[in-house]
Amino acid sequence: NAGVTQTPKFRVLKTGQSMTLLCAQDMNHEYMYWYRQDPGMGLRLIHYSVGEGTTAKGEVPDGYNVSRLKKQNFLLGLESAAPSQTSVYFCASSDRARTEAFFGQGTRLTVV
Amino acid sequence: GESVGLHLPTLSVQEGDNSIINCAYSNSASDYFIWYKQESGKGPQFIIDIRSNMDKRQGQRVTVLLNKTVKHLSLQIAATQPGDSAVYFCAVSTDSWGKLQFGAGTQVVVTP
Numbered sequence: 001n002a003g004v005t006q007t008p009k010f011r012v013l014k015t016g017q018s019m020t021l022l023c024a025q026d027m028n029h030e031y032m033y034w035y036r037q038d039p040g041m042g043l044r045l046i047h048y049s050v051g052e053g054t055t056a057k058g059e060v061p062d063g064y065n066v067s068r069l070k071k072q073n074f075l076l077g078l079e080s081a082a083p084s085q086t087s088v089y090f091c092a093s094s095d096r097a098r099t100e101a102f103f104g105q106g107t108r109l110t111v112v
Numbered sequence: 113g114e115s116v117g118l119h120l121p122t123l124s125v126q127e128g129d130n131s132i133i134n135c136a137y138s139n140s141a142s143d144y145f146i147w148y149k150q151e152s153g154k155g156p157q158f159i160i161d162i163r164s165n166m167d168k169r170q171g172q173r174v175t176v177l178l179n180k181t182v183k184h185l186s187l188q189i190a191a192t193q194p195g196d197s198a199v200y201f202c203a204v205s206t207d208s209w210g211k212l213q214f215g216a217g218t219q220v221v222v223t224p
Contacts, residue, residue, distance in 0.1 A: 004155075031210070042116070042201055042214030043156070050209060058211060090155050097210030098144045098163075103155030 002026050006091050006104035013081045013111045021076040021107050023091030031094045032074035033058075033101065034066060036087040043090060049074055050097075081111045116204055116215040124221045125196075131189040133218050135202035138183065144205040145178060146212065147187045151198045159187070159200075189220075197222045 007022045023032065030051050035043040045058030047066040055066045063085060065077045074093075078085060088108050092101040116137050125131045137145075143164035148156035160171045162178050162185070169176050175188040189196055199219050203212040 040216060042203070042216050043212075044214070045211055048209070048211065056209070059213075092155075094210075097208060098161075098205060099210070100146075100158040100161065101212075103157070105155050106153075 004091055004093055004102050004104035006089075006107050008107060009105065010108050011110070013078075013109065015081060015083060015111060017081050018077070018079050019081065019109075020078075021089055021091075021109075023074045023076070023093075023104060025072055025074075025091075025093040025102070027093060027095070027102065028071070029093035029095045029102075030071075031097060031101075032068065033092045033094075034064070034074065034076045035090045035092065036060065036085075037090060037106075038087050046076065046089075083111045085109065086111045116202060116213050121216070122219045122221065124223060125192045127192060127194060127222055127224050129192055131187075131192045131196065131220060133187045133189075133200050133202075133220065135185050135187075135215055136183060137185070137202075137204045137213075139204070139206050140180075140183060141206045142183075142204040144210065145176070145185050146203050146205075147174075147176060148201045148203065149196075149198045150201065150217070156201060192220075192222050194222050194224070196220060 033048040034046040049068040052071040091104045094101040146161040147159040162169045199217040203214045
């Protein structure tokens with residue numbers, strides 16, 4: 001029962017480096033989401049996808065790109081990491097809008 | 113934009129007592145509301161949701177109340193247990209894609 005799996009769980013980047021966070025879900029969900037969580041704040045939506053091949057901007061999309069080439073995977077890319085992107089990143093999926101979303105365990109990213 | 117807030121950053125509850133966590137929202141067009149629980153080091157976990165055509169919904173030991181007149185919702189946990197210690201987030205949605213706006217969270221601490 002894997003659910004939503006995020007890779008990696010921890011990462012330290014230097015300013016200007018790039019990386020890709022991988023999210024995989026095995027529930028055949030149409031909707032997938034990337035959030036970031038900063039201390040003392042709730043989750044903020046970065047990008048989301050309503051189906052394979054689709055992506056859309058959320059609340060805080062700047063500095064990030066996403067791709068959904070396969071239904072089960074949702075990739076989040078940072079092209080040139082900045083210290084302001086230090087955060088915990090969560091991926092989630094749901095079978096439709098306005099319903100329970102299942103979250104991964106998170107990726108703790110530090111940009112130095 | 114949407115503003116979602118919680119009334120108390122920390123709630124201390126004695127084991128066996130009932131807990132009430134409050135959440136205020138600003139957009140009267142919000143029509144879907146959801147509560148998540150997040151334990152330390154884990155991703156958020158769905159608790160219960162409610163749509164705007166309802167004012168109360170019950171789950172196992174939890175009840176969500178929605179007051180659209182004053183734009184307020186609350187989560188009640190009956191007979192609070194040590195395993196209920198976590199951060200609780202409310203989130204609201206105003207669009208058909210179900211994009212959620214999260215509050216900052218309330219830390220619930222259960223004391224023996």
